[in-house]
Amino acid sequence: MSESVQEKYRVILLERKAELLRSISSYKEEISQLQNSEAKDEADFATISSDSAIEEAITAKQRVELEDIEYSLGKICEGSYGICEMCEEDIAEARLEVKPQARYCIVCREIVEKTS
């Protein structure tokens, strides 16, 4: 992968990272507002707890994505970005366009998903 292409993905990853950090912090704010607001009755309280459980699940997913992005940014620094970790072939750019933090090519991804 050429340096200019790597640079393109570095920018995409950094933008995605900024976006994730923004949404995680706004979720956190919403949750703390919900938790600080007084529940008027039990029904309200139930709504608040289930909402924050959903929000927690969403942020957990985003944290995983954030870690993957950090990992990919590290790979760009090392010069190993865009190479499948399993077969060491180049990952198709069409795949990286959709998922810039991809670690495996499409073929290996399927194997990994089946075995995990």
Ligand SMILES: [Zn+2]
């Ligand atoms: Zn592969």
